[in-house]
Every structure is written in structure tokens, then in C-alpha cells.
Amino acid sequence: MAKFEPILLKNRGVVNSTALKVYESRGGYQALRKALKMTPETITEEVKKANLRGRGGAGFPAGVKWGFLPKDRTRTLLCVNGDESEPPTFCNRVLMENDPHQLIEGTIISAFATQAQVAYIYLRVEFHEVFHIVQKAIDEAYAAGILGKNILGSDYSLDCYIHRGAGAYVCGEETGLIESIEGKRGQPRIKPPFPAIEGLFRLPTVVNNVETLSCVPHIIERGGDWFSSIGPEHSTGPKLFSISGPVKNPGCYEAAMDITMRDLLEREDMGGGMLPGKKLKGVLPGGISMGVLTADELDMKMDFADPAKYGLLGLGTAAAVVFDESTDIRAVLRNVARFYASESCGQCTQCREGTAWMNKMATRIESGAGRNEDLDILLETARNMGMMPGLSICGLPDGATFPIETIVKKYRGELEAAIAAQSAEAAEQILQTMN
Amino acid sequence: MAWKALDRLTPVAEGEAPLLSEALREKIRSFFPRYETKRAALLPALHIVQNTLGHVSYQAMEEIAEVLDIHPSDVLDTLSFYTHFWTHPKGEKVITVCRSLSCEVMGGKEVLDEIKKQLGIGLHETTPDGKYSLVTEECLAGCDHSACLLINEKLHKCVKPEDVAKLLADENNDKIDSERSDLFDPPPESAVTKTDASDGTSDANEAQEGN
Numbered sequence: 001m002a003k004f005e006p007i008l009l010k011n012r013g014v015v016n017s018t019a020l021k022v023y024e025s026r027g028g029y030q031a032l033r034k035a036l037k038m039t040p041e042t043i044t045e046e047v048k049k050a051n052l053r054g055r056g057g058a059g060f061p062a063g064v065k066w067g068f069l070p071k072d073r074t075r076t077l078l079c080v081n082g083d084e085s086e087p088p089t090f091c092n093r094v095l096m097e098n099d100p101h102q103l104i105e106g107t108i109i110s111a112f113a114t115q116a117q118v119a120y121i122y123l124r125v126e127f128h129e130v131f132h133i134v135q136k137a138i139d140e141a142y143a144a145g146i147l148g149k150n151i152l153g154s155d156y157s158l159d160c161y162i163h164r165g166a167g168a169y170v171c172g173e174e175t176g177l178i179e180s181i182e183g184k185r186g187q188p189r190i191k192p193p194f195p196a197i198e199g200l201f202r203l204p205t206v207v208n209n210v211e212t213l214s215c216v217p218h219i220i221e222r223g224g225d226w227f228s229s230i231g232p233e234h235s236t237g238p239k240l241f242s243i244s245g246p247v248k249n250p251g252c253y254e255a256a257m258d259i260t261m262r263d264l265l266e267r268e269d270m271g272g273g274m275l276p277g278k279k280l281k282g283v284l285p286g287g288i289s290m291g292v293l294t295a296d297e298l299d300m301k302m303d304f305a306d307p308a309k310y311g312l313l314g315l316g317t318a319a320a321v322v323f324d325e326s327t328d329i330r331a332v333l334r335n336v337a338r339f340y341a342s343e344s345c346g347q348c349t350q351c352r353e354g355t356a357w358m359n360k361m362a363t364r365i366e367s368g369a370g371r372n373e374d375l376d377i378l379l380e381t382a383r384n385m386g387m388m389p390g391l392s393i394c395g396l397p398d399g400a401t402f403p404i405e406t407i408v409k410k411y412r413g414e415l416e417a418a419i420a421a422q423s424a425e426a427a428e429q430i431l432q433t434m435n
Numbered sequence: 436m437a438w439k440a441l442d443r444l445t446p447v448a449e450g451e452a453p454l455l456s457e458a459l460r461e462k463i464r465s466f467f468p469r470y471e472t473k474r475a476a477l478l479p480a481l482h483i484v485q486n487t488l489g490h491v492s493y494q495a496m497e498e499i500a501e502v503l504d505i506h507p508s509d510v511l512d513t514l515s516f517y518t519h520f521w522t523h524p525k526g527e528k529v530i531t532v533c534r535s536l537s538c539e540v541m542g543g544k545e546v547l548d549e550i551k552k553q554l555g556i557g558l559h560e561t562t563p564d565g566k567y568s569l570v571t572e573e574c575l576a577g578c579d580h581s582a583c584l585l586i587n588e589k590l591h592k593c594v595k596p597e598d599v600a601k602l603l604a605d606e607n608n609d610k611i612d613s614e615r616s617d618l619f620d621p622p623p624e625s626a627v628t629k630t631d632a633s634d635g636t637s638d639a640n641e642a643q644e645g646n
Contacts, residue, residue, distance in 0.1 A: 087535035087574030088581075118469075125482075125519050126531070126575050128588035128611065135616035161469045164482060164619065166517030169573060181470075183477030183503075185516035201471035244537040244578035251579045288536060321537045321578065335536050339573055345516075 003269060004255045007238040008214050012098040018133050020140040023101040029146060031217035035109045036154045038220075043113035047216065049224030051236045055091075056081055056172070056209030057287065057316050058395075059304045062216075066114050068196035069204045077200045078116040079181065079207040080107055082123045082130075083165055083172035086287035087339065089319035091240035092210040094252040096130045099214070100137035104160065106213035108151065109220055111158050114206050119160045122177050125167055135162055169343035173394045174207035175199075176345070187345045188394035211240055231256035235303035235315075241270075245283075245322035248272035257315075261285050262298035264320060271322075278324040282411070286316025288336050289399030291406035311409070313402040329411045330366040330418055333404065337362035340400035350385040351397040357381060358404055369430040370419040375408050382408075455498045458622040459487055463502050473503045477513055479619065481520055487621035490521035518572065526561040526568035528609050531585040535574035542595065543582035547571065549596040550584075553603060567603075 011017040011026060023029070035043055048063030069076060080103070084092040096103060103121075111119050123131050138160055141147040149157045168186045170176045175189035178200045199205025215237055219227045228236040235257035241264050242252040249272040253264070261283060265271040274280055280295045285302065291312040293300060300306050304315050323332055341359035346352045358381055361374045382401035386392055408415065455463075462483055466476040480499050485491050491499075491514060493507075500507040514520045532538075532547045550569060554562050561568045577583035580592030587609035591602060602608055 084576050085574065088537040088576075088578035089574070090576040090578050093576045124576075126572065126585065128585070129590065129613055132611070132613050132616050135618060136614055139616070159469075162618075164478065166478060166481070166519035167572065168517055180478065181475060182472065183474040184513055187516075201475070203471070242579065244581055245540050250537075250581070284536070319578070321540070323536070323540050327540055331539070332536065335534075335539050339535070343573065 004238070006254045007218055008095065008102070008211070008240060009098070009252070009254045011102070012094070017098050018100055018137060020101060020137070020144060020146075023099070027221075028101055029105055029152075031220040032105050032108055032146070033152060035112060035220045036152060036156060040113045040115055043109065043220065046224040047113070047219055050215075050219045050227035051224075051234075052212065052215055052219060052227065053235065053237075053304060054209055055211035055215075055239070055317075057086065057289075057314070059315060062110075062208055062212050065196065065208070066110075066206060068194065069114060069206065070197060073115075073204045075203050076114050076116040077203055077205045078107065078111045078114060078119040079174070079177060079200060079205060080119060080121040080210060080213060081172060081174065081177060081207055082121055082127070082210045083177060084127075084210070085124055085169040085172045085343075086289060086317050086319065088244045088321045089242060089287050089317040090244075091242050091252050091317070091319065093127060093130055094242075095210055095214055095240070096127075096134055100134045101141070102214050102217060103134070103210055104137055104141055104147070106216040107160060108147065108158055109216050110206070110208060110213055112156055116206065117158065119158060120181055120200070121160065121162045122165060122171070122181065123162055124165045124171075131162060131164060138162065168345075169339075170345045170394065170396055173396065176394065177207060178205065185345070187347050188396075190393050231258050232301075232303055232305075234305050239302075239318060241302060242319040243271045243322065244320070246275045246278045246324050247322055248275060257301075257303040259302050260298065261293060261300045261302060261320065264302060265298065265322065271320075274322070274324065278326070281323050281325045281327060281329070282332075283320050283322045284403060285318075285320045286312065286314065287319045288321065288339065288403050290314055290316040291402040292332075292410060294410050311406055313398060328366070328418075329407065329414050330362075330370075333407050333415075334359075334362040334366040336403045336407070337400075340396065344396060344400075345394075348392040348397070350391050351400070354381050354385040354397060355400050358400070362404075364431070364434065365415070365419070367430050367434065368422050369427040369434070370415070370422065372416060372419055374419075375412060375415060378404055378408050453498055454488060454492070454495045455484065455502070456622075459483065460498075460502050462622045463499070474505050474509070477503060477505075477510065478517075481510075481514060481517075482619045483621070485520055486619055490524050492522065518570075524561070524565075527566050528587050529568045529570060529585075531570050531572045531575070533573075533575040533577065533581070533583050534571045535578065535581075537574075537578035538582040541581040545596045546582050546584065546594050546599060549599040550603070553599055 016022050044063050044066050052062045053059045107119050147160050163181050165171050171180045171186035173188045176186040180186040195205040230237050238254055239257050240254055244250045253270045266273050283293050300310050337359040340355040344351050344355045382405040386398035386401050387395050463480040466479045496510040497507045500510045577590050582594050583592050589609050589611050
């Protein structure tokens with residue numbers, strides 16, 4: 001396969017790549033100059049033509065999202081979702097650490113296309129270094145007249161602020177993020193109304209992911225047709241994939257969405273295969289919320305369509321985490337279950353209680369006091385929560401059910417064997433000490 | 436660890452004097468033009484107050500409410516949702532160990548155990564000298580360098596149990612290399628002494644997570 005010429009990551013590795021001067025010397029802010037001479041409608045059309053689908057996980061087309069804004073609005077807000085709280089995803093961090101101006105340029109173009117007056121970049125609080133880098137880039141942009149009043153001498157003005165989160169997974173959900181900016185608990189809102197109609201401060205609001213917005217300058221510069229020619233028809237454009245766990249080269253890689261999970265893991269210019277002495281057991285290919293693939297299912301294509309064929313929720317954040325044969329599948333199950341139990345916001349009963357009970361069961365199984373019926377109860381609980389059966393406000397419980405369901409289904413033999421190997425006496429003792 | 440209950444009956448001894456200096460209040464007010472409502476400045480306010488005073492006590496919450504023109508219970512309501520804020524004194528440096536799957540597979544648990552052993556404290560506890568507090572957090576988004584942990588602002592990558600002693604001995608283990616922005620830092624005028632790092636007995640964040 002031919003090596004993919006990096007687009008989003010083209011400035012990674014360049015000396016001082018976060019500086020405005022360096023960014024401009026490599027063609028930066030040319031797309032913005034071009035965009036400011038276009039009309040907002042033509043920019044939106046171009047993004048629609050590019051079929052730029054949201055990189056945050058849901059894959060909703062960005063141009064269509066912008067099109068939902070009411071025509072007669074007077075004030076519009078743009079939120080940039082840099083919460084990146086899905087384990088084990090770090091593409092946005094890499095983008096912002098290496099190329100903050102690309103994000104700012106994408107933000108300004110998108111804000112111009114939606115005629116927004118203010119853009120908020122929502123950063124999770126754990127991104128301390130990222131915050132300092134992006135804030136410095138914003139300050140530079142203001143000083144150079146790229147942000148603020150009359151951007152680059154045009155009639156368009158935009159203010160851009162960083163809003164720092166404070167440690168909550170659910171604030172990556174767009175309405176949770178909006179609540180968090182409003183200074184409230186980050187509990188997602190019931191939709192409709194969707195944010196495009198009534199969002200932040202009850203004004204029409206667009207929420208886009210960092211990676212999505214970083215694609216926009218390239219679409220403007222090289223055209224929607226160029227963008228849509230990359231990768232398969234339903235999954236166009238460059239995409240960042242990340243891989244972590246016991247692999248030779250954990251990291252963030254850019255490619256078209258025509259690669260498979262096997263490519264990401266094994267190609268020399270990507271994951272490079274497992275660490276010496278480690279044998280692959282399974283991989284969660286799209287952030288943990290999408291579900292698990294066994295070692296036999298690595299031929300899944302990393303696009304928006306193929307994951308469903310393997311029982312997964314979707315492409316998610318395209319961040320793969322690999323675990324090897326020495327990892328107990330019970331530990332994986334427990335780690336995943338604990339995450340959702342600790343991050344459920346507590347609004348919807350079935351999510352609050354369901355994730356907590358799944359965590360209790362998984363903990364019991366891991367500590368050696370599992371029962372075979374626990375596996376069935378896990379599956380039943382998983383079937384009875386989330387947006388798919390229409391029981392929740394946001395997608396967090398769906399994200400909880402897919403990994404748990406796929407782990408139990410695909411590794412049932414191993415789980416049952418582990419349960420069978422427990423001594424009844426020891427299990428009884430463990431139960432006495434738990435709760 | 437045995438359960439240690441927080442003493443919520445005895446009011447925390449707080450002085451009559453306001454905790455938030457005028458400079459601090461002014462800094463919070465400087466965020467108002469960014470948002471449509473004053474309440475939206477609450478998260479920035481909590482960050483600045485915690486960065487200045489070390490933690491956000493009930494008195495501080497009341498004073499923040501005063502500045503933002505909202506009810507004190509609204510401040511508590513928001514604050515209690517987020518794991519980053521401390522209502523009780525914490526150590527001078529907070530060690531946040533990542534417990535996500537990547538880090539767990541790459542030995543994060545062993546790193547955490549080693550830190551517990553060396554500091555002699557458990558989760559949500561503070562060392563007697565008030566130097567370190569220890570917590571865990573879901574994914575720190577440093578998975579390409581797992582196992583990772585944060586010491587205040589500094590992300591430490593690819594940490595192994597045998598690195599822990601050296602890491603803890605380093606005085607500058609919380610300093611970051613890049614240029615800092617002072618947006619959420621304490622205002623320069625207010626030479627407020629931190630109320631934290633006092634006795635080390637105040638161990639718990641109010642959020643005891645399901646762990």
C-alpha cells in the first residue's frame with residue numbers, strides 16, 4: 001500500500017510547529033483568506049460535498065449539522081469539542097499539541113460558515129500542556145488580527161475562548177458540554193430541541209470535534225471533491241487512527257479510511273505489530289465504547305460502515321487498544337465496567353443503576369466469585385439500557401453495553417472456564433469480604 | 436483501606452475574613468464578557484479559586500456565589516459533579532494516576548501500588564507532611580505513552596514502578612516545559628497563603644467513586 005501523505009499531521013515533527021510564523025510559512029491561514037472571500041453558504045456546500053463526517057464518534061455529516069441552524073437567527077455560537085475523554089483516545093491531543101493553529105483556522109472558517117459570533121474551545125482539564133499551547137496560539141492569533149474584530153480586514157468578527165472542563169466523561173456529549181459551559185452539572189439534555197435550534201445559552205449552537213474542524217481548512221483549500229476522493233464513498237477524507245497497548249509503536253497515525261484493523265496493528269509505518277513475546281488476544285478498535293474484536297476479526301475495515309458487521313457500535317474515535325494473552329479477560333471486563341459506572345451522570349435510572357450493577361458483577365467475576373448466571377444477567381442488563389431501546393437521554397449507556405456485551409459474547413468460553421476453575425469455598429469467602 | 440468517614444458535623448473552622456481577595460474577585464469578573472450569563476463563569480471561577488486557595492471550601496463557595504450573583508447551592512451543585520475540585524484541603528502536589536485500559540495493560544496498577552507504598556497513603560489521602568495527595572482518574576489521553584500519570588500539571592509518560600522513587604524525589608516533577616498561560620492562575624496581587632497542606636488528616640475528596 002502506498003504511503004499516505006499526511007494532511008492533518010503534516011506539521012507534526014516540524015520545529016516549533018505551534019508558532020504562528022511557522023504555520024503561516026507552511027501555507028497556514030491561506031484557506032481562511034480564501035474562505036472570507038466566499039459566502040457562508042458556499043463554504044457549507046463545499047463541506048457537504050466533501051461529505052465530512054464528524055470525527056468525534058457519531059459520524060454525523062458536519063455540513064448537514066450546520067444546515068440545521070434556523071435561517072432567521074441573529075446570534076450563533078460554535079463549540080469545539082476537545083473533551084477527548086473516551087479511553088484510550090489521544091488524536092485530538094496530538095493535533096492540538098502539534099498544530100493548534102490548524103484548529104484555530106478550522107474554527108474560524110466554520111464559525112464564518114455558520115456566522116457564529118463566539119467560539120468556545122472546550123478542553124478537558126487534564127490537558128494542561130495542551131491548554132497552554134492552544135491559549136498561546138489564540139493570543140498570537142488575536143495579536144495578528146486573525147481573531148477578534150474584523151478578521152484579516154474583513155467585516156467578520158469572532159471571539160474565541162478556551163473553556164476548561166473539570167473531569168467528566170459525559171461532558172464530551174454535545175449537550176453535556178453545553179451545560180458544562182453554562183456553569184452547570186454536565187448532564188446531557190433531552191433532545192429535541194437539538195443544539196442547532198436551542199443550544200448554549202438557548203441560542204443556536206454548533207458543536208464539532210477538534211479533528212472535524214481541523215479538516216475544514218484543507219477542504220476549503222483543495223476543494224470538497226478532492227476531500228471526498230480520499231477513502232471509500234461513505235467514509236471520506238483523512239482520518240487519525242491511534243493505537244496503544246503492548247504494540248511496538250503506539251501512537252497516532254493518519255490514513256484514508258480504507259485500512260483494516262490488521263493494517264493499523266501490523267504495518268511497519270503504524271503499530272508495527274505486538275511487542276516481542278506478546279501474543280494478541282483482542283482489541284477494542286474504536287475507543288472502548290464500540291466493543292471488542294477477537295484476534296480472528298482483525299480484517300475489519302476502519303470506516304463508518306464495517307464495524308457494525310462485527311457486532312460493534314461503530315467506528316467511534318478510531319482509537320484502538322490492544323491487549324495480549326497474558327491479560328485476564330475478566331480484568332478487561334472489569335476495567336470497562338468500572339469506567340461507565342464511575343462516569344454515568346446519574347440522570348437516567350437504567351444507566352445509573354445498570355452501569356453500577358454491571359460493575360459490581362464484573363468486580364465479583366474478576367475477584368474469583370463469579371457465577372455463570374452473572375454472564376446472562378450482564379447481557380440482559382446490557383439489552384435494557386441505552387438509546388437503542390429508547391431509554392436514555394444520551395449515548396453513554398450504549399457505549400457501556402457494547403463493550404460488555406461483545407466481551408461476554410466473544411469470550412464467553414474463557415469467562416466460563418475461569419468461573420469453573422474457582423473453588424467454591426474461596427468464592428464464598430470472597431463474597432463475605434465484598435460488601 | 437478501612438473506611439474513613441468525613442466529619443461533616445463539625446463546621447470547618449473558617450474565619451470571618453473573606454477568603455476571596457478583591458483581586459481574585461476581579462479576576463473572576465474578567466471572565467464575564469466571555470459568556471452570556473454570569474453563571475457560565477462558574478467553572479473558570481472554581482479553577483482560579485482552587486488554584487489560589489488550594490481547595491474550594493464552603494465559605495469560598497458562598498463568596499463565589501456572591502460574585503456570580505447566584506445561590507451558594509448552585510455552586511455546590513456544579514462543583515460536586517466534577518472530580519477535579521476539592522472541598523477539603525489537599526496536598527501541595529496532586530498525583531493523578533491513569534487507570535484506563537491501556538495503562539492497566541501496561542502496568543499502571545503496579546505503578547499506583549508502588550506510589551502508595553512509597554508515600555504510605557491510599558487513594559484520596561494526603562501525606563502527613565502535606566506534600567502529596569493521591570487520586571486516580573479515567574484516561575488522561577496519554578495512551579501512546581502508557582502508563583502515565585499527572586503531577587499537578589505535568590504529564591509523566593511511560594512510567595514504570597522502578598521509576599517511582601526517582602520521580603517522587605525530583606523537586607521539579609510538577610513543572611511543565613512549555614510556556615504557561617496565566618489565565619487560570621492566582622492573580623498576582625493576592626499573596627494569599629494556601630490553606631492546604633496543613634495536617635494531612637483531611638484525606639478525602641467528597642467523591643468516593645465506585646472503586
